[in-house]
Amino acid sequence: MSTSTMKSVGQPLLEVRNLKKHYAVRNSLGKTTGYVRAINDISFTIYEGETYGLVGESGCGKSTTGRTLLRLVEPTSGEAQFNGNNIFDLNRKELRGIRKDLQMIFQDPHTSLDPKRKVGYSIEESLIINGVKSKEERKRLVTEMLVKLGFNENDYNRFPHEFSGGQRQRIGIARSLILNPKLIICDEPVSALDVSIQAQIINLLKDLQKQLTLSYLFISHDLSVVRHIADRIGVMYLGNLVEQGTTEEIFSNPLHPYTKGLLSAVPVINESSEREKIEITGEIPSPINPPSGCVFRTRCPFAFERCSQESPAEIHVGEHRSVKCHLYDHK
Helix, strand or coil: CCCCCCCCCEEEEEEEEEEEEHHHHHHCCCCEEEEEEEEEEEEEEECCCCCCEEECCCCCCHHHHHHHHHCCCCCCCEEEEEEEEEHHHHHHHHHHHHHHEEEECCCCCCCCCCCCCCCCHHHHHHHHHCCCCCCHHHHHHHHHHHHCCCCCCCCCCCCCCHHHHHHHHHHHHHHHHHCCCCEEEEEEECCCCHHHHHHHHHHHHHHHHHCCCCCEEEEEEEHHHCCCCEEEEEEECCEEEEEEEEEEEEEECCCCHHHHHHHHHHCCCCCCCCCCCCCCCCCCCCCCCCCCCCCHHHHHHCCCCCHHHCCCCCCCCCCCEEEHHHCCCCC
């Protein structure tokens, strides 16, 4: 890997290949009339010790991707190799065995915690499920984790409503870390927080990554947030992964018109005004009836005849750089 554009990371930890998730649409008689293509044949790799940012507008399929990888939602097809196992082939018992290595931080720290349970138990529950039978050992591990994340020992016996939004999200992080996972899927983990608290949580995640050699799949609609944590970025549009590259490459030289449009909406300070500005107009098409050919063509200022007739193939333009756009396919 090129250390000039991304930090040195380890071996592939998660390899997602040709992942699809389609939801059947049925009429009042129960007959299938179509499909919502929430995820439409995407592939990407996450390496040990890196953060892969998955970005796009609401409804593009990025959160569904995270939930599918955890089998909270079952895939339509594809594979996800994690530690030598295809997650989608595992039975319930086998899946439970890898869950300790694959955890999730949810978007809303308020609704992801049981308001009737003390936060200590909410964190401890994973230890119970995974066979830590000693109550004293569980409490010790939970208390140590709370202290690591800036709480004190007495916070073990408090309820979620007694904490601020940022504190509740740190409790959610503690819950995801208690089993010493290898990969954490962060589903919009700061979008419900104030900007100042967002920065604190991002810095905490980066510090924990260094301490514990964690990998993250960081899902967000906000490119300015992803810029501060991701090593590489994948850009999703209407269920399709349209561009991938290092964070530096995406921000300095975006290739896909959709990526350029997203970056045009990000406020910048003291940056060259030479960056191409593209305004994305129009509504996102329905995933039930997406446009023919390139799904972005109805909003793309560069669309030409071929875009309506043929879906663009993935074109590799570097070691970790790819784009799906006919503008770069010179056949």
